[in-house]
Amino acid sequence: MTAQILDGKATAAAIKADLTTRVEALKARGCTPGLGTVLVGEDVGSQKYVAGKHRDSQQIGINSIQRELPASASQEAVEAVVRELNEDPACTGYLVQLPLPGGIDANRVLGLMDPAKDADGLHPTNLGRLVLGEEAPLPCTPAGVIRLLRQYGVQIAGAEVVVIGRGVTIGRPMPLLLTRRSENATVTQCHTGTRDLAAHLRRADIVIAAAGVPHLVKPEDVKPGAAVLDVGVSRDEHGKIVGDVHPGVREAAAWVAPNPGGVGPMTRAQLLVNVVEAAERSAGS
């Protein structure tokens, strides 16, 4: 049996269509949302992601504010841009593209952001709110994963979920979302210190692979009927994406979110959701 594709592109397009109407309503009330991005360095992947975020924003009527600094920028220079965006009324939400170059203290930079303008849900106050079960902008990739599973009717409640990875954008917040009462999943978090990854994978109803290790998840380790979401990004010698999930998994699983075309577009769609919601909150709607 070949897995059903969890199509992130199509799902993201539907989310964007809904947001377009909400942006029009905001504009009619004199509030035009503006997405700010802070990009430090010349990493080609990060440049591509940021360009995609602005392209999406412009398509639905959100203004773009782009700040770029060289890889040699000092901590003070990056912090100055964050302070500027905190004060800029045209910027209703913004993000700092990660990873930041070595030598920049990313936690300090994120902590300086105005939590009300945090479009990524990665400010310590907003991550703390998530832990406490309070309303907060949600980290984009984990929220995109949940939305994609729901769109295709994959059962989350009661599911055994394995998350591979413990980074700040996906691995750390993903279990927080999955174990909310609204999702009710049981989560095992695996990482480079996990002794027997295959043993965990064989029990999983849902696998979320975000390790950045090419073809880490093999067909023989996937439980029949499982949903497998490929979030890991490595690149081959031609710059082509190689995911964490072996292509043969398509013949073993019931659902697969491919990479590209699965969770990536959902990450960008959730960013737009966060920007629109922040603008709606600040406009008092």
Ligand SMILES: Nc1nc2c(c(=O)[nH]1)N[C@@H](CN(C=O)c1ccc(C(=O)N[C@@H](CCC(=O)O)C(=O)O)cc1)CN2
């Ligand atoms: N500040 C943040 N930094 C990073 C985040 C994040 O959520 N906030 N996540 C990742 C990268 N990321 C967003 O920034 C991201 C990754 C992938 C995609 C995407 O649309 N991918 C396409 C393929 C694009 C390609 O061909 O290279 C797809 O999957 O179809 C968007 C955003 C790390 N940093």
